[in-house]
Amino acid sequence: MTPHHPGEEPQRTGRQRALALHQLTVREVPPAALPQIAATAGFGHVCLFTHVPAITLTGGGKAAFPTVDRRNIRAVRNSLRDHGVGVTSFEYFPIAAEVPVESYRDAIALGAELGARRAVTHIHDRDEARALHKLGELTDIAAEYGVGVGLEFMGLSPACNSLQRALWFVEQAGRDTIGIGVDALHLIRSGGSVEDIRAVPPRRIVYAQICDGIGLHRSADYHAEALDRLMPGTGNFPLADFLRxxxxxxxxDVEAPQSGRRQADMPPLDRAREAFAWTNTILANALGTD
Incomplete structure (x- = not known):
C-alpha cells in the first residue's frame, strides 16, 4: 500500500471529518510546537493535554505528558492561530473514586479557551452509581464552558472496558453533549469488532482514534503496546472497515505513539508526516477514492 503524502489528501465529498494529530504521536513535542508540526505534516487539527491526573493504569505507571497550563496557554493559542490549526479533543479527566470532578474545572476552562470541541474521560470507579453521577457532573461542568465530553473505553480500565459498557454509561447519563470515543487498539484488545461499532447508534460515536497493530486477540494487559503502536496501514487491524x-x-485522531522510534531519535516531524500519509491511504481505501 502506497501512502498519500501532504497535499494529496483524498477528496471526501459528503464525508468530511476533522483529522487531528494526537499529542501522543509526537509525545516529546511541547504543546506550543505541536500546531506547527501538525500543519507542516498536513493536519488541520490537534489533540492535546490540559490535565494529566495521577491515575495508575493496569500494567503501567502514572503518566506524564506535555501539558497546556496557564504558563504556556498564550503561546499555544498563538501557535494554533498562526498555523491555522484547531483542537478536537483535550485530555484527560478520568472518573475515579478519590478524585472530585470539580477539581477538573480549571483544566476544562483551558481547553475551552483553545476552542476545543470536547474533553476526554475514562471511567476507573467500579462503583457504578457513583461513576454515573460523576460522569453527569463532568458533562455538566464541560457544558458550562461550551465543550462536550468524549467517553473512551479500554481494556486497561475494568470499570468501562468495552464499547457496550461505554454506550450504557452514555445513554444513562442522558445528556446531549456526551458521546463515545473509539480507539482502534482499545476496541480490538477489549474483544470488540467493527460489527460492534455498527450496532451503536451512529451519532453516539463522536470521534475515533486510529493506529495499527498485529493480531486481533483480546488482552487485559497491553500497556506496553499502547505506548508503542504501529502507524495506520502497517499492521493488520481492519481500519478501512473501522472507518466505514x-x-x-x-x-x-491519529494516536500512534511509537516509543521505540522516538528513542531511536526519529524526528517528530517525520513521524507526523508518516502518520498523515498512512492515514490518508486508509481514508482513500475506506471511502473508495484515489
Whole structure:
C-alpha cells in the first residue's frame, strides 16, 4: 500500500471529518510546537493535554505528558492561530473514586479557551452509581464552558472496558453533549469488532482514534503496546472497515505513539508526516477514492 503524502489528501465529498494529530504521536513535542508540526505534516487539527491526573493504569505507571497550563496557554493559542490549526479533543479527566470532578474545572476552562470541541474521560470507579453521577457532573461542568465530553473505553480500565459498557454509561447519563470515543487498539484488545461499532447508534460515536497493530486477540494487559503502536496501514487491524462503520461527521485522531522510534531519535516531524500519509491511504481505501 502506497501512502498519500501532504497535499494529496483524498477528496471526501459528503464525508468530511476533522483529522487531528494526537499529542501522543509526537509525545516529546511541547504543546506550543505541536500546531506547527501538525500543519507542516498536513493536519488541520490537534489533540492535546490540559490535565494529566495521577491515575495508575493496569500494567503501567502514572503518566506524564506535555501539558497546556496557564504558563504556556498564550503561546499555544498563538501557535494554533498562526498555523491555522484547531483542537478536537483535550485530555484527560478520568472518573475515579478519590478524585472530585470539580477539581477538573480549571483544566476544562483551558481547553475551552483553545476552542476545543470536547474533553476526554475514562471511567476507573467500579462503583457504578457513583461513576454515573460523576460522569453527569463532568458533562455538566464541560457544558458550562461550551465543550462536550468524549467517553473512551479500554481494556486497561475494568470499570468501562468495552464499547457496550461505554454506550450504557452514555445513554444513562442522558445528556446531549456526551458521546463515545473509539480507539482502534482499545476496541480490538477489549474483544470488540467493527460489527460492534455498527450496532451503536451512529451519532453516539463522536470521534475515533486510529493506529495499527498485529493480531486481533483480546488482552487485559497491553500497556506496553499502547505506548508503542504501529502507524495506520502497517499492521493488520481492519481500519478501512473501522472507518466505514463510523458516522461521516465523527472526528478522527491519529494516536500512534511509537516509543521505540522516538528513542531511536526519529524526528517528530517525520513521524507526523508518516502518520498523515498512512492515514490518508486508509481514508482513500475506506471511502473508495484515489
Amino acid at each position: 462503520a463510523l458516522h461521516e461527521n465523527a472526528d478522527l
